[in-house]
Amino acid sequence: MADSLSLALQLILGADRELLGIVALSLRVSAAACLCGALLGLLLGAWLAVARFPGHRVLVWAVNTLLALPAVVVGLLVYLLLSRSGPLGHWGLLFTPSAMVVAQAVLVVPLIAALTRRLVGDALREGGDQLRSLGAGPLMAALLMLLHERFAVMTVLLTAFGRAIAEVGAVMIVGGNIAGVTRVMTTAIALETSKGDLPLALALGLVLLGVVGLVNLAVGLLQGRSAGEREVFV
C-alpha cells in the first residue's frame, strides 16, 4: 500500500503523460457537459419557477425525482439512443468523448434545473413584484433573477460539475473506456484497480479528490460571498 502510494505520488509529481491525458480529457468532458447542461438546466429551472399550466406540478416532481437518477441508467438510455440501431445512431457518436458529454449533460440537467427553480422561486418572492412593476414579464423576471443570484448560480454549476466528473457508470457505458480516446479518471480508476495496477489508480484517485476538493472550495467561497451580500441587504 505504501509502495503504491509512493508510486502514485511519483506519477503526479512527474507529470506522467498518460495521467495528464486522462485528467485533461476528464476535465474537458465534464466542463463541456456542464456548459450544455447549464444552457438547458438554467432555462428549464427559470421557466419552471414562473410557468403555470396543467401538469406543472407533475413536471416539477419529475425533475426533482430525476435528481436521484443513477448514472448507469443515464448511460444505458444514452447508449440506446446512440447505438447503431438507436434513433440517433447515424450520428456515430457512441464510444466517443461527445457521447460522454451527452451522457453527463443528461445527468446534470435535472440537478441544475431543480436547484435553479428553487433559487429563482425564492428570489422572485423577494423581488418579483418589483421587477413586474418595472415592466418585466414573468420569464424575463426569472432570467433577471439568474443575473441577480449569479454567485448562487455559479454554486449550482460547480455542484453539477462535481457530480459529472465523479460519476463512472454513464461514461463507462457510452464511452467504452478506450485508452487515449474515452478513458477518463473514474473509468481508469475502475479499470486499473481491477487489473491490480494500484499506483495509477491511486494517482488518479488523488487527482480526482483534488479536483472535487477545489470545486467544493469554490462552492464554499461563492456561498460565503452570496450570503455576505444578503446580510448586507438585511
Place this chain on the structure above:
Amino acid sequence: MSAGPPALLSLHDAGVWLGTVRALDAVSLTLHRGERLALLGSNGSGKTTLLRLLHGLLPHDGARRLHDLQPEGRVPRLAMLFQRPFLMSLNVRRNLQLALWLQGLPRGERAARTDAALQRFGMAGLAARAARELSGGQQQRLALARAWALGPDLLFLDEPTASLDPGAKREVESLVASLGDEGITWVMSTHNLGQAKRLATRVIYLEGGRLQADAPVQEFFGDRPPAAAAAFLRAENAWR
C-alpha cells in the same frame, strides 16, 4: 361649470382573493390627475393589496380601468415603490439602466435619464457603488430615483418610510412631496397620520379589506372626521 381634474384610474366593485382570504372586497374609487392619496388602516386592512391592485399586479374581480391622459391622449405610465425596495445585485447606475431597459428605451435615452435621476436624487457620487451595500435610506432613495426615471404619471408608494430612521424618513418624505409638486399623481399607504396630513390631498381609510371612508384631507383630519374612521383616529391619536 368647470370640470374637475380628469380621472386617471378607477375601480368598480373590485375585490382580490389571496389564497382563501378575501383581502379586498367591493372597492370602488376614482383617482384623479394631480391627487395625492393616502391610504390609512391598521395592519392587514388591505392597503398594500389595494396598491398592488391599482398597479395591476394582482388578479381581481370587478373592474379596473386605466384612463387615457388628457390632453396627451396616451395611457398613463405607472411606477411603484415597495416598503422594502428590491434592488438588483448590481451597482446604482446599472439598477437605473436596467429599469429603463425593461421599458424598451434606446441606449442614448437610458443614459440621459440615468444621469438625470442620479443628479435629481443626489446619487451621482454613489453611481458606482453596489446598490445592496447602501444604507436603508439610500436604498429607498435609489428606488425612488428608479421610479422617477421611468417618468411616471402615477406613482404607488407602499409605506416608503416605514423602516427608516428619522433623518432618512424626513429625506424620503420631502422627495415624495417634491414629486407631487412636479405633477406626479401618487397613492401612498402609511401608518403615519402626520405624514398623511402633511403630504396628502385625499385620504382613504380601509378596514378588513373594505373601503370605509374616502374624504379630502382637511375633512378627514378635521373636527368631524368620517364616522367609520373616528375610532381608528382616536386610537392612533391616543399614542401621540
